[in-house]
Amino acid sequence: MVSTRLARMQESATIKAANKASEMLKQGIDVINFNLGEPDFDTPEHICAAAANAMYRGETHYTPAAGIQELREAIAEKLRVENGLETKASNVLVTPGAKQAIFSVMMSVLGDGEEAILFDPAWVSYEACIHFAGAEPVWVPTDPENGFEPCDIGEYITDRTRMIVVNSPCNPTGGVYNKQTLKCIADYAIDHDLLVLSDEIYEKIIYEKQHISIGSMDGMQDRTITVNGFSKAYAMTGWRLGYVSAAPDIFKGLLKIQSNSVSSATSFVQYGGIAALEGTQQPVYDMVKEFRNRRDILVAGLNSIGIKCHKPAGTFYVFANVAEYGGGDKVTDILLNEAHVSVTQGSSFGYSGRDFIRISYATSQQRILEGLERIGDVLS
Ligand code: PMP
Numbered sequence: 001m002v003s004t005r006l007a008r009m010q011e012s013a014t015i016k017a018a019n020k021a022s023e024m025l026k027q028g029i030d031v032i033n034f035n036l037g038e039p040d041f042d043t044p045e046h047i048c049a050a051a052a053n054a055m056y057r058g059e060t061h062y063t064p065a066a067g068i069q070e071l072r073e074a075i076a077e078k079l080r081v082e083n084g085l086e087t088k089a090s091n092v093l094v095t096p097g098a099k100q101a102i103f104s105v106m107m108s109v110l111g112d113g114e115e116a117i118l119f120d121p122a123w124v125s126y127e128a129c130i131h132f133a134g135a136e137p138v139w140v141p142t143d144p145e146n147g148f149e150p151c152d153i154g155e156y157i158t159d160r161t162r163m164i165v166v167n168s169p170c171n172p173t174g175g176v177y178n179k180q181t182l183k184c185i186a187d188y189a190i191d192h193d194l195l196v197l198s199d200e201i202y203e204k205i206i207y208e209k210q211h212i213s214i215g216s217m218d219g220m221q222d223r224t225i226t227v228n229g230f231s232k233a234y235a236m237t238g239w240r241l242g243y244v245s246a247a248p249d250i251f252k253g254l255l256k257i258q259s260n261s262v263s264s265a266t267s268f269v270q271y272g273g274i275a276a277l278e279g280t281q282q283p284v285y286d287m288v289k290e291f292r293n294r295r296d297i298l299v300a301g302l303n304s305i306g307i308k309c310h311k312p313a314g315t316f317y318v319f320a321n322v323a324e325y326g327g328g329d330k331v332t333d334i335l336l337n338e339a340h341v342s343v344t345q346g347s348s349f350g351y352s353g354r355d356f357i358r359i360s361y362a363t364s365q366q367r368i369l370e371g372l373e374r375i376g377d378v379l380s
């Protein structure tokens, strides 16, 4: 009854695990949710007001498929000023979430039998979309002792390689790539004439290091497809608003998919996006400050239990090695069933994640402390 293509794609493991935790909550079980990557803060007031005003003044119709011009201009300006990209509004496509942008990118640039390089571990949906597009992921190892920076990329490039996926700050590791690493990836991309998909959705949630957009590096402008969105930085997950900036030929392909699938991002939501980019950034700084405090509490707590992990430089995830306790799958089950603590098993993010669990600290300090106590009780 279903297409053979569908068999190539798994259900999203992050969403599946989150649904399981919500089911338990509905049954009245007090689950501590360290699972989903979703800020627990409310969307800042001025963003809600801008979208509500737009809705009440009648911005409730279809918009151009690529997005409203004011938002595309605001995004292009942001990408030029903050990220050093040489882009313009006509290269920017507004999408219903960064996820849709990534899906469309994979579908529009990857061909049957081609290869896309993923750094292991990587967020779940890249692999799914690569397979769905008929291509193959090629996993490149990373070094957990060095911020999960990728190693030996050159060995994995073949004559079928079409794209390298870069996600810095990285979900699930929290790693933020050094400039030298990005330069090395850029050099490979240029030497082998490859595209780079740079997913920068966590760029604002960063503590110790600086975010660098690989598309701003010499020779990378036309071969980099930069994806970003509003979900994480502005606590706007449910709004479904993201964007992609790409060279004109790639942009045209993305627009074709968008115009035949979702038509556009939601009209009044796009006005909220303008307010997010052009209004005060104070709420972002406040959220990041709180995330940093939570990270410090979580990492110190895990280390004192005996679960060794370094402080990740970005995102709101800690990727912790639990090999000593039986590995990621086993520990995820034990934590959920015996401690009612929901985490994501590292194996969902690639083979090298099998010894790890991902803990999202997008929840209150009080719940983090409670969760640590429960983890300590069952694992020690
Ligand atoms: N990229 C990464 C790395 C993510 O973790 C997520 C999580 N939602 C997304 C993209 C998609 O974000 P959204 O569709 O909510 O904009």
Ligand code: GLU
Pocket: 012, 014, 015, 035, 036, 037, 038, 099, 123, 124, 125, 171
């Ligand atoms: N990106 C978040 C996560 O990894 C949200 C779920 C998803 O879209 O995968 O948990």
